Amino acid sequence: MNASGRTLTLNIFRFDPRLEGDQPRMQRYQLPESDGMTLFIALNKLREEQDPSLKFDFVCRAGICGSCAMVINGKPGLTCRTLTTASPAGEFTLHPLPAFELIGDLSVDTGRFMRAMSERIEGWVHREKAGNIHVLEERMEPALAEAIYELDRCIECGCCVAACATKRMKESFLGAVGFMKLARFRLDPRDGRDDADYYEVIGSEDGVFGCMSLLGCEDSCPKALPHQVQIAYLRRKMLQA
Amino acid sequence: MAEQRNYLRLLTWDPSGRRTAARLDLWQSLSGFLLALFLWAHLLLVSSILLGKEAMAWVTRAMEGAFLSPHGEGYPVIVSVIALAITLLVVVHALLAMRKLPSNWHQYRELRHSQQLLDHADTRQWSLQALTGVIILFLVPAHLFTMFALPETIGPEGSAMRIVAGGFWILYLPLLLVAELHGAIGLYRLAIKWNLFPSRDPRRTRLRLQRLKWAASGLFILLGLATLAVFVRIGLEQGGAL
Numbered sequence: 001m002n003a004s005g006r007t008l009t010l011n012i013f014r015f016d017p018r019l020e021g022d023q024p025r026m027q028r029y030q031l032p033e034s035d036g037m038t039l040f041i042a043l044n045k046l047r048e049e050q051d052p053s054l055k056f057d058f059v060c061r062a063g064i065c066g067s068c069a070m071v072i073n074g075k076p077g078l079t080c081r082t083l084t085t086a087s088p089a090g091e092f093t094l095h096p097l098p099a100f101e102l103i104g105d106l107s108v109d110t111g112r113f114m115r116a117m118s119e120r121i122e123g124w125v126h127r128e129k130a131g132n133i134h135v136l137e138e139r140m141e142p143a144l145a146e147a148i149y150e151l152d153r154c155i156e157c158g159c160c161v162a163a164c165a166t167k168r169m170k171e172s173f174l175g176a177v178g179f180m181k182l183a184r185f186r187l188d189p190r191d192g193r194d195d196a197d198y199y200e201v202i203g204s205e206d207g208v209f210g211c212m213s214l215l216g217c218e219d220s221c222p223k224a225l226p227h228q229v230q231i232a233y234l235r236r237k238m239l240q241a
Numbered sequence: 242m243a244e245q246r247n248y249l250r251l252l253t254w255d256p257s258g259r260r261t262a263a264r265l266d267l268w269q270s271l272s273g274f275l276l277a278l279f280l281w282a283h284l285l286l287v288s289s290i291l292l293g294k295e296a297m298a299w300v301t302r303a304m305e306g307a308f309l310s311p312h313g314e315g316y317p318v319i320v321s322v323i324a325l326a327i328t329l330l331v332v333v334h335a336l337l338a339m340r341k342l343p344s345n346w347h348q349y350r351e352l353r354h355s356q357q358l359l360d361h362a363d364t365r366q367w368s369l370q371a372l373t374g375v376i377i378l379f380l381v382p383a384h385l386f387t388m389f390a391l392p393e394t395i396g397p398e399g400s401a402m403r404i405v406a407g408g409f410w411i412l413y414l415p416l417l418l419v420a421e422l423h424g425a426i427g428l429y430r431l432a433i434k435w436n437l438f439p440s441r442d443p444r445r446t447r448l449r450l451q452r453l454k455w456a457a458s459g460l461f462i463l464l465g466l467a468t469l470a471v472f473v474r475i476g477l478e479q480g481g482a483l
Contacts, residue, residue, distance in 0.1 A: 074360035095358060165364045168351040169343055199260075205340070209266040212341055213434040215363045215447075229443050232436035239263045 066157030163216030176217030320392035405476025
């Protein structure tokens, strides 16, 4: 199992805000590396074998749920998609995602943020009147369906928000996940909103005109979504709205 | 929920100001674009001194509109007008760009923490852009006012005397460094921000723009240093002392 024979070192941020008197600190753990090991597997082994108090999130293990996002060696990412071989020295420093409420150690509450974001951009298909469920839906060109799907791949992991220094400085800033969602509905012909409606949502300094193009989102999105191009596109469209 | 939102909309409803955010962003970009182009053009013109005193004297006369006057004496006031226009652009650009700087301790601390925790090149470069922008804001007024008030002193000898005997090298040396960094980073960000070079592979385009940006900063700084060195030599030859 341990073909490499390496010993991994994990420096993990520890702090439980609900424990009285607890102080933020870095704790060092070591464990043997195994073949095909991801950081997610390593963390679970640590919790099983060394420290049951270690807090971190995961659900799917396959880069789909977005739960296991954290700052891995200075870059937001998913532990389930990070092989331990990614570090030549076998050493990882792990922090919880900033910009979100800390639950404890590496676990943050992205859910509340994502819900508020979704409500703010009204992230659902807006229709003038309810559709008739007894007739077939209007057809969509496969290319358009694919374009929508491409933007719909967002898993709301929060990496783009954590990586955004603009968002850190200005809490009311929407953030890349919101822009990506909105771009998705803007493409969707079933959504009845026009650009003037979208301008109401993102046409401000808390929206697309507050983005400073630092591209933390672009560089840390685990799904490699086209943030730079999409935000630029929205900005141009909102300028004309 | 819906009623509350409508009420908030009524409170902030301002038909004339609805598109202000878009306009401000566009003007920040446009003013920066014009200033960066001017910066490069300006340095190229000044660096004519590298081709000799005559070359720079010719450029100076041309900029003063010598070809317009019957005896070729030119109108230095044209330079004053340009200096005034650039000053206005700088004011507009500074006021608009200032909105993006951390404006209180909390914001500054958040930015610092973000940079300590995360290793991200573009964010670091933005910080450099912000820092150089602030430095420019303090350094450039002296330069602009001199050009506005004493346009007739521009020329191979006059500029050399200003730089050496007048001690302006102390101003020009740091100004050259920060302006050439700020301008190139700014143009790069404009290209990214508005996706000015759409391509099939935006990540590769961005990498190329990054390289181009560093190359532009480096080349113009080298050109500026060489230009400054020649002026210092001429100034010293004319009996000036640093």
